[in-house]
Amino acid sequence: MKCGGFRVSYRSDEQIFDTYTPRVVLVVFLGLLFTIPMFASTYELDVLNRIGIAIIGALGLNILIGYTGQISIGHAAFLAVGAYTTAVLEAKIGLPFYLAIPAAALLTAAFGLLFGLPSLRLKGLYLAIATLAAHFITSYVIIHWERMTNGVLGLLVPPATVPVLGLPLDSDARIFYLIFALVIPATFVAKNLVRTKVGRAFIAIRDRDVAAEVIGVSLFKYKLLAFLISSFYAGVAGGLMAYHSRILFPDAFSLLVAIDYLAMVIIGGMGSILGSIFGAIFMTVLPEVLKLTATSLTGVYPQAFGFIASTRDVIFGLAIILFLMFEPQGLARIWLRVRSYWKLWPYSY
Amino acid sequence: MSRIYVRLVGFLMFIIAGHTLASTVAYAQPTIKLGNLVDLTGPTSDQGKDIAQGRIDAVQYINEKGGINGKKIELVSVEYGFQPPRAVAAYKKFVEEDKVLLVLGYGTPDTEALRPYITKDKVPYLSGSYSGHLTDPKQTPFNFPGGIDYSSQIRIFLNYVKETWTDTTRKPKVAFIYADNAYGRAPIETGRNYAKEIGVDLVDEEIIPTVLTDATSQLLTMKKHEPDFVYVNTNTQWVPVVLKDSYKLGLKTKYVINNYGIDERTPKLAGEAAEGVMGIADIAYWGDDVPGMKILMDFHSKHHPNDEHNSPYMRGWLWTLLAAEGIKRAGDTPTGDAVKKALDSLRDFDTWGLTPAFTYTPDDHRPTTKAKLYIIQGGKLVPIREVSVDRDPKWLGK
Numbered sequence: 149m150k151c152g153g154f155r156v157s158y159r160s161d162e163q164i165f166d167t168y169t170p171r172v173v174l175v176v177f178l179g180l181l182f183t184i185p186m187f188a189s190t191y192e193l194d195v196l197n198r199i200g201i202a203i204i205g206a207l208g209l210n211i212l213i214g215y216t217g218q219i220s221i222g223h224a225a226f227l228a229v230g231a232y233t234t235a236v237l238e239a240k241i242g243l244p245f246y247l248a249i250p251a252a253a254l255l256t257a258a259f260g261l262l263f264g265l266p267s268l269r270l271k272g273l274y275l276a277i278a279t280l281a282a283h284f285i286t287s288y289v290i291i292h293w294e295r296m297t298n299g300v301l302g303l304l305v306p307p308a309t310v311p312v313l314g315l316p317l318d319s320d321a322r323i324f325y326l327i328f329a330l331v332i333p334a335t336f337v338a339k340n341l342v343r344t345k346v347g348r349a350f351i352a353i354r355d356r357d358v359a360a361e362v363i364g365v366s367l368f369k370y371k372l373l374a375f376l377i378s379s380f381y382a383g384v385a386g387g388l389m390a391y392h393s394r395i396l397f398p399d400a401f402s403l404l405v406a407i408d409y410l411a412m413v414i415i416g417g418m419g420s421i422l423g424s425i426f427g428a429i430f431m432t433v434l435p436e437v438l439k440l441t442a443t444s445l446t447g448v449y450p451q452a453f454g455f456i457a458s459t460r461d462v463i464f465g466l467a468i469i470l471f472l473m474f475e476p477q478g479l480a481r482i483w484l485r486v487r488s489y490w491k492l493w494p495y496s497y
Numbered sequence: 498m499s500r501i502y503v504r505l506v507g508f509l510m511f512i513i514a515g516h517t518l519a520s521t522v523a524y525a526q527p528t529i530k531l532g533n534l535v536d537l538t539g540p541t542s543d544q545g546k547d548i549a550q551g552r553i554d555a556v557q558y559i560n561e562k563g564g565i566n567g568k569k570i571e572l573v574s575v576e577y578g579f580q581p582p583r584a585v586a587a588y589k590k591f592v593e594e595d596k597v598l599l600v601l602g603y604g605t606p607d608t609e610a611l612r613p614y615i616t617k618d619k620v621p622y623l624s625g626s627y628s629g630h631l632t633d634p635k636q637t638p639f640n641f642p643g644g645i646d647y648s649s650q651i652r653i654f655l656n657y658v659k660e661t662w663t664d665t666t667r668k669p670k671v672a673f674i675y676a677d678n679a680y681g682r683a684p685i686e687t688g689r690n691y692a693k694e695i696g697v698d699l700v701d702e703e704i705i706p707t708v709l710t711d712a713t714s715q716l717l718t719m720k721k722h723e724p725d726f727v728y729v730n731t732n733t734q735w736v737p738v739v740l741k742d743s744y745k746l747g748l749k750t751k752y753v754i755n756n757y758g759i760d761e762r763t764p765k766l767a768g769e770a771a772e773g774v775m776g777i778a779d780i781a782y783w784g785d786d787v788p789g790m791k792i793l794m795d796f797h798s799k800h801h802p803n804d805e806h807n808s809p810y811m812r813g814w815l816w817t818l819l820a821a822e823g824i825k826r827a828g829d830t831p832t833g834d835a836v837k838k839a840l841d842s843l844r845d846f847d848t849w850g851l852t853p854a855f856t857y858t859p860d861d862h863r864p865t866t867k868a869k870l871y872i873i874q875g876g877k878l879v880p881i882r883e884v885s886v887d888r889d890p891k892w893l894g895k
Contacts, residue, residue, distance in 0.1 A: 304613070
C-alpha cells in the first residue's frame with residue numbers, strides 16, 4: 149500500500165486531487181447540491197442564491213487582491229455595472245439572459261480595465277483610494293442617469309427565461325440552477341487560472357513587483373489582466389444579482405458592499421480559491437444567523453428588540469475582529485487544519 | 498486559541514439553545530404572526546425606534562386583553578437599516594419561512610420595490626410609507642398606507658399657499674426640497690402638476706442627500722429663485738439641518754414640512770431656526786388630548802416610564818391597531834385575502850382619535866385626506882387648524 153505522495157509524472161503532479169475519494173465526494177456533493185431546490189424553503193434558497201452570487205464576486209476579488217496583490221474597494225461599482233447592464237439589456241432591449249450576462253460581464257471587464265489603469269502607477273493604499281473613485285463615479289451615474297437606471301426609484305428586471313422551454317426563472321428555486329450552473333465553471337476557471345502562467349505571474353507581482361518585472365513578467369499586461377478578470381467575474385455576479393433580486397437600487401451597491409466583499413476575501417483567506425467560497429458563505433450566513441437570533445430572542449423578550457437589533461452590527465464587527473486576531477489566514481486555513489487533524493486521527497501526535 | 502475558544506463557543510451555543518427552547522415553549526399555542534420591518538440603524542432611525550416600540554407595545558396591549566378572536570399576536574421583527582435589498586430578503590423570510598398573515602411594513606423605497614411581490618403573494622401590507630403610489634387598489638390591492646398620503650399632503654401645502662396668498666400683483670412662488678430617495682420623490686410629480694393646475698409658480702426644486710450634513714449649496718441656489726414658500730420632504734433628523742442652514746443664510750421664505758419631517762423634537766433640534774416653521778401632522782403628538790392617548794400614556798408609565806416618545810410611537814400603535822381590526826373582522830381563520838377585504842370595509846373607523854377617521858375602500862386606499870397644520874411658536878408646536886383636500890380620483894395612485 150502506498151503511503152505519502154507519489155508523483156511520478158507531470159500529469160500526476162498537476163492534479164488538483166491526488167486520490168479518487170475527494171473527486172467522488174465532489175461529484176456527489178455537486179449532485180446533492182442540485183437537488184436542494186426540491187426540498188429547501190424559499191428563504192433558504194434565497195440565502196443560498198446570495199451565497200452563490202457572493203462566491204463568484206469573491207472569486208473575482210480574490211484573484212485581484214489575494215493573488216495579484218492589488219487592493220480594490222471599487223468592487224461594488226463593478227457589481228453595479230454588471231447588474232445594471234444586464235438589467236437594461238434585459239428590460240429595455242429584451243436580450244435573453246444567456247446574451248445579457250456575458251455582454252454585461254464584458255462591459256464590466258472593460259470598465260474594470262479602465263479603473264485598473266491607476267494600478268500601473270499606484271500601489272497599496274493609494275490604489276485603494278483610486279479605486280474608490282470608481283465607486284463614487286459609478287454610484288453618481290446610476291443615481292442620476294434616470295432614463296436608463298430609473299435612479300433611486302429602482303429598476304425592475306423581468307425574470308430570465310430559459311430558451312426553447314420558455315420557462316421563466318422567476319422563483320428562487322429556479323434561479324438557483326442558473327446561479328450554481330455559473331458558480332461551478334467560475335470556480336473551475338479560477339482554480340486553474342492561478343496554476344497557469346498567468347496565475348504565477350499574478351503571484352510574482354503580488355510578492356515583489358520589481359522582482360517580477362526583472363524576471364520578465366510584464367507588469368502592464370498582468371496588472372491590467374487581473375483587473376479585467378476580476379471585473380469580468382464581478383460583471384457575472386452583478387448580472388445574476390439583477391435576475392435574482394429582480395429589482396435594482398443604487399443602495400444595493402453601497403460602499404458597504406465593497407467592504408463586505410473585502411471581508412469575504414480576508415476572512416475566507418487571501419490567495420485561496422476555497423477561501424473565497426468559505427468567505428462568501430460566512431459573510432452571507434452570519435448576518436442571517438444574527439438576524440434569526442435577534443428575531444427569536446425578541447420572541448421571548450419583545451421589549452428588548454431595539455437593543456438586540458442594534459447590537460447585531462456590533463456582534464458582526466466583533467466576529468470579524470476576533471477572526472482576524474485568531475486566524476489571520478482565514479477560514480481556508482482552519483479548514484486545512486481540521487482536515488489534517490482528521491487525516492491522522494486517531495494517531496495524531 | 499483552543500480552550501477559551503471552546504468555552505466561548507460552548508457558552509454561546511448554550512445561550513442560543515436556551516432561547517430557542519424558550520421561544521418554542523412560549524409559542525406552543527397557535528398565534529397570529531405579523532411581520533414587523535423597521536429601521537433602527539439607518540437614515541430613518543429617528544422614526545424607527547419609536548415605531549418599533551409602539552408596535553411592540555400595542556401587540557403586548559392586545560395580547561394582555563386576550564388577543565384577537567382568542568389568538569395571541571406574535572411579532573416577527575426584522576431590522577433592515579433602510580436598505581431595500583435587505584427589506585426584500587426580510588419580506589421573503591416573512592412570507593415563506595414565518596408565513597405571516599400581514600406585514601407591518603416601513604419605508605417608501607422598500608414598500609414600492611415590494612409591490613409586485615405583495616400583489617402576487619396576497620399579503621396585506623400596512624406600510625409606514627404613505628406614498629401616493631400605494632393608494633390605488635387597481636395597481637396595488639394589498640398595500641395599505643398607514644396615513645394621509647404624501648401626494649395629498651403636498652396638495653394641502655399648495656392649497657394653503659394659494660389660500661393665504663394676498664398679493665394680487667403676482668402668483669405665489671414655491672420650491673420643493675426633498676430627499677434623494679423614493680420617499681423624498683414620491684409626491685413631487687403630483688406637486689408639479691397640482692401647482693400648475695391651481696396657478697402656483699414652482700420656481701425651484703432642490704434634491705438633498707438622504708443623510709444630510711449640509712444643505713448650504715442647495716439653499717444658495719434656491720435663494721436666487723426667491724420662493725415665498727418651501728415644502729420640505731425628508732426626515733425629522735435631517736430637517737433641522739435645512740432649517741439651521743437657511744437661518745444662517747438669512748432666507749426669508751416660509752417652510753412647510755411634511756408629516757415625517759416634523760414632530761415634537763423639531764423645536765428642540767432646530768432652536769430659533771425653527772420659529773415660524775409649519776408642519777403637517779398626520780397623527781396626534783405625545784400628550785395631545787385625544788381619547789386613545791390615556792391608554793398609551795398609562796402603558797408607557799407602567800412598562801417603561803423612563804423613556805421619551807414622539808409621534809412615531811403613536812404611529813406604531815396606530816398601524817398595529819389597524820392590523821388587529823382587520824384581522825378581527827376577517828374572522829376565526831383569517832387569510833390574506835380575508836384581511837384585505839376586512840380592511841377594505843373600514844368606514845370612518847375611529848383610531849382612538851389618534852388620527853382623523855380612517856376609510857379604506859376597494860377603489861381607494863387613501864385612509865384619509867385630512868391632517869392638522871401646526872406652527873412652531875416660542876419653541877412649541879401650536880396647532881393652526883385642520884386642513885384637508887377632496888378625494889379626487891384623479892390623484893389616486895399618483
